[in-house]
Amino acid sequence: MPERSPTDSPRPRRPAKTSTSAAKAAPVVEQVVEQVDTSYLETLIGYNTRRAALAIIAEFLPGMAAFGLRPVEFSVLVLIADNPGITARQLCDTLDILPPNLVGMIKDLEKRGLVEKRNHPNDRRAQGLYLREAGNTWLQEARQTATELEIKASNRLSTTERKTLMRLLQKIYLSEQ
Amino acid sequence: MPERSPTDSPRPRRPAKTSTSAAKAAPVVEQVVEQVDTSYLETLIGYNTRRAALAIIAEFLPGMAAFGLRPVEFSVLVLIADNPGITARQLCDTLDILPPNLVGMIKDLEKRGLVEKRNHPNDRRAQGLYLREAGNTWLQEARQTATELEIKASNRLSTTERKTLMRLLQKIYLSEQ
């Protein structure tokens, strides 16, 4: 992996004249920052998206702790509920998680009596995953709570804005095929 | 294939019996999922935001590897460049990272000749962080590359849509004070 550093760059550099503003350009003095300027970062989709994701997760984690579900476990349970017989492989492909990291999660959900494995009709290597009877109404409550937490985390957005936001986000991560 | 609305209750298409006799292999209980239904997850802002963030990072990582910068390091450098004299504490507050996890990063950036510490004018506990002369034009290139990668990662969005997206995301994570 080639690393570029300003000190070992093979190309000749322009003189390091970057003085756009006198306040920021003087390199020798000791300055105090009163208000942090984040204007550039706020022009980056990646920065904004990551910050928003962290803010929502910060709301999700304590709110869903009553169900003992973290975001990925919740997603896994929902997919199993909405897709009875889904395989581990399908879960991994859908949620972008690696098979070894799913094994422990499924084991835990089984141990909690929420999920069970059954034979796959066509493929004896695979196993179908199913939500157990007890998990159904319970997951329904969890969904309700999750949705409420989402709305709380985005309470400055109107319903229309929420839809717009999700449409635009999907344009990003669904454009990868 | 029947489409399920996210507000509908998730009903597995199986009778409410959990004990399956091996002798009577009912074909209803073992199912095959052809197409994974993610409709409920796609109604969640948290899910969409996290997936989009991962997609952009997946573009960012290899693209910025030439600069030896991962997302957080890039953000730190940008903030130091745009806020000469910023302290570690201010960086942590702004980027939501914990002080112990910043120490190693700053050390590395110093070792690479990109950043230097100077005494804080008012507070002898703190240290001001500054981009070294050589880092300026170099970081300018990095910014240019980062912006190009962003546009590439969101190439299905128009300029207007990008602005809308960022405005909506900021409404989420800036609404936390």
Add this chain to the structure above:
DNA sequence: TATTGTTATACTCTATAACTATA
């Protein structure tokens, strides 16, 4: 030969406790 699920393991990222020197 390729794929599903699994184990073991390594690596990265994030979090906690405790210390020092200053305020």
Add this chain to the structure above:
DNA sequence: TATAGTTATAGAGTATAACAATA
């Protein structure tokens, strides 16, 4: 007493390699 920066370390999250059973 509180804060800035640091150290050490623990924990969570993510990654790779290799294997058995099956396709």
